[in-house]
Amino acid sequence: MNAAAQTLQIRRVGIDTWRxxxxxLHRDCPVARAAGFQALSKVEIHAKGQTILAVLNVVDDERIVSNCELGLSEDGFARLGVQEGHPASIAHAEPPGSIAALHRKINGERLGKEELAAIIRDVASARYSKIELAAFVVATNQYELDREEVLHLTEAMIAVGRRLDWQRQVGAELVVDKHCIGGIPGNRTSMLVVPIVAAHGLLCPKTSSRAITSPAGTADTMEQLARVDLSFETMVEIVRKTRACLAWGGTAELSPADDILISVERPLSIDSPGQMVASILSKKIAAGSTHLVLDIPVGSTAKVRSTGEAQRLKKLFEFVAGHLGLQLDVLLTDGRQPIGAGIGPVLEARDVMAVLQGDPAAPQDLREKSLQLAARMIEFDPAVRGGQGYEIARGILDSGRALAQMNAIIDAQGRRAEALPLGSLTHEVLAAQDGLLCELDNLRIARIARLAGAPQVPGAGILLLKKQGDAVARGEPLYRIHAQFGADLSFACAHAARDNGCRIGAR
Incomplete structure (x- = not known):
């Protein structure tokens, strides 16, 4: 028998290799020796009619795998879908068919529709290693995709995932959604907009990615209130019942290639315009959206720094959306400072609920921006005249209908039994002088919140005690850092000591 075809027993190795x-394989494994497997080789694993591709690690410790076992990371084990101890065979994998196209993009060449489709099919099939994924992400960032490439990349991402058809599922022809391109800490408007527009009667199935480079994403924050890892079928049932959801898109298998690419973009802190457009629009179209309000914050420390840059990005979104039949309303908004008071999943969830509950201490900037965005979404309704949306949205929020709608969504998704606590370790960052707070640096504040542990530690982050334009006195707290672990607090405090992200000018 061919050594590569000999069977080994599957062993689940409790390591999270993130997508x-x-x-x-043990270094002394007879199969490994006979077939000439080397560390970081690409291999095919076959078991019970299933096949996956994996990157090989060679180990010397029999506590991890013995010489008659084949270990699989948590991702690989889940994808193969067999029990521990099940026999499996391993063989050398052929290189991905799209590798030549990848090399062309690395060399700065333009890729056609079929080449991008082939790359995304291989990405979605887990044929690319993290090294190859990183090469693609970096190449498309360094050699910016033209608008046709962005369109083809978006089409390819849609094609490899599932796609919701709300007309067939619930008879809805108008399906609205809202998205912000990110870069503004605390900007949890989606969690307010969704219940407002759903209470108005519009269908709003909101699927979100987890945070890429920020201290929290919508899915991270909603997870503090309810389950977000909903199956495709569960999400459909919830939307049928409540007209809305606030879910993580990964488990619903909407644009799965995007989730894999995000797993590389996150540690590289890369979010290039072409990848951003393809990521956002592929998710929205796969989720069945017909109408989308897109928020592009503009500010000196936001993702988009100038109005000119924002207008170019707006046109790229409109070009791709127009070719894919998605009606798009793009808003350029104030991105000069964080929105709300809390930065981090638990803190941001508290802000959202305070606004919904009509708490006088709730952040008014978060409330006002949410109303403006909800107004534009409500005006997609043919029965609403232009300019009426704001009053409708405010009435829904002030009457408590939005809170009732949010509670219905939370209950349908699976309410969290008890709220997670804030990080118990704290440090207050103090003003070094008297004056006016004239700048809150989004990037610095987000960085400090992430060093404190957010979003991986949900209770970590920053509570802002002052905002732009506020008068401050020397020694007065500007914000409070929350952490759960001493090392995280030390990292965050050290960074804040070098540059706390606050600029104070004369009164």
Whole structure:
């Protein structure tokens, strides 16, 4: 028998390799020796009629795998879908068919529709290693995609995932959504907009990615209130019942290639315009949206720094959306400072609920921006005249209908039994002088919140005690850092000591 075809017993190795299948063989494994497997080789694993591709790691410790076992990381084990101890065979994998196209993009060449489609099919099939994924992400960032490439990349991402058809599922022809391109800490408007427009009667199935480079995303924050890892079928049932959801898009298998690319973009802190457009629009179209309000914040420390840059990005979104039949309303908004008071999943969830509950201490900037965005979405309704949306949205929020709608969504998704606590370790960052707070640096504040542990530690983050334009006195707290672990607090405090992100000018 061919050594590569000999069987080994599957062993689940409790290592989270984050969207990458990793296999483990002992260095003395007869199969490994006979077939000439080397560390970081690409391998095919076959078991019970299933096949996955994985990157091979070679180990010397029999506590991880013995010489008759094939270890699989958590991702690989889940993807193969067999029990521990099940026999499996391993063989050398052929290189991805699209590798030549990848090399062309690395060399700065323009890719056609079929080449991008082939790359995304291989990405979605886990044929690319993290190294190859990183090469694609970096190449498309360094050699910016032209608008046709962005369109083809978006089409390819849609094609490899599932796609919701709300006309067939619930008879809805108008499906609205809202998205912000990110870069503004605390900007949890989606969690207010969704219940407002759903209470108005519009269908709003909101699927979100987890945070890429920010201290929290919508899915991270909603997870503090309810389950967000909803199956495709569960999400459909919830939307049928409540007209809305606030879910993580990964488990619903909407644009799965995007989730894999995000797993590389996150540690590289890369979010290029072309990848951003393809990521956002592929998710929205796959989720069945017909109408989308897009928020592009503009500010000196936002993702988009100038009005000119924002207008170019707006046109790119409109070009792709127009070719894909998505009606788009793009708003350029104030991105000069964080929105709300809390930065981090638990803190942001508290802000959202305070606004919904009509708490006088709730952040008014978060409330006002949410109303403006909800107004534009409500005006997609043919029965609403232009300019009426704001009053309708405010009435829904002030009457408590939005809160009732949010509670219905939370209950349908699976309410969290008890709220997670804030990080118990705190440090207040103090004003160094008297004056006016004239700048809150989004990037610095987000960085400090992430160093404190957000979003991986939900209770970590920053509570802003002052905002732009506020008068401050020397020694007065500007914000409070929350952390759960001493090391995280030390990292965050050290960074804040070098530059706390606050600029104070004369009164």
């Amino acid at each position: 990458e299948n990793v296999a483990y």
